Amino acid sequence: MNNDNLNKLITESLAIEEAAAKEAGKLGFMARALVQATLPHSEVDGNEFERTNGAFTLSMLAPSSVGLPYGNIPRLLISWLTTEAVKTRSREVILGDTLTQFMHELDMAPTGGRWGSITRLRDQMTRLFSCFVSCSYVGSNMTGVRNIMIADEANLWWSPKNPDQAALWQSSVRLSERFYEEVIENPVPIDIRALKALRRSPMALDIYCWLTYRLSYLKKPTQIPWGALQTQFGANYATTQEGTRNFKKKFLMHLKKVLLVYPDAKLEDCGQTLLLKPSPTHIPKLYDLK
Known part of the structure; x- marks a missing residue:
């Protein structure tokens, strides 16, 4: 990631922290x-x-x-x-x-x-x-x-x-x-500013939307095998140990970008799995479109 893109991501993340999506007129949705x-x-x-x-x-x-x-x-x-x-x-x-x-x-x-x-x-x-x-x-x-x-x-x-x-x-x-x-x-609420900040990376867009949706209802720590994440996000990687390692490396690289716009997401690489922890939702569950 070059300095210009990093600076844009940081700027967007600060703006997101300052104003909720609906209040800023940036409440959007994604197909579940x-x-x-x-x-x-x-x-x-x-x-x-x-x-x-x-x-x-x-x-x-x-x-x-x-x-x-x-x-x-x-x-x-x-x-x-x-x-x-x-x-x-x-x-x-x-x-x-x-x-x-x-x-x-x-x-x-x-x-x-x-x-x-x-x-x-x-x-x-x-x-x-x-x-x-x-x-x-x-x-x-x-x-x-x-x-x-x-x-x-x-x-x-x-x-x-x-x-x-x-x-x-x-x-x-x-x-x-x-x-x-x-x-x-079944619309999935997202922050349009986050989507635009991550727009150069299809995988980062996918990870952001998935985390926003998954963490909105997560009640207890959940471990997801990297192989399962590979079939969901990276079907073009070989279904071998090396292929999964390559996918994991790329996923974690894009996850860093996502965490700049969704810093409250709590997760951890546990070697063979990705651990998701109950986290504050990126978009409030109760929203009013009127």
């Missing part, structure tokens, strides 16, 4: 299913992906011509869409009059070209909204499966060459009924 198991961190070969968290499994299937969503952009998109759905109580989410305005909401600066942010955003939006998600739970006495599309329809009317120009029609996304029901019934 995508906190329990996460999206790919980097581009995946093929069009299928799977991650597991205990009895819960998240499977993703995308058209082979489009590919799977990956990286930080889909995570920021899902958080923004979830937050808007919870606030407006509407499946129809308006993205803004201009591309620049919407990218500002995601804390992205619009840049053109083949590798520019505009191209990457449109590519990841296409991947995310084309993706089929299956959530399954297999317990000792029951099996449950829920199949979800993020969106039924997406209309993006912006001009990539003129990101500041308003289109004739508003760009919008119509969330699928099942995804909308999931995020309305």
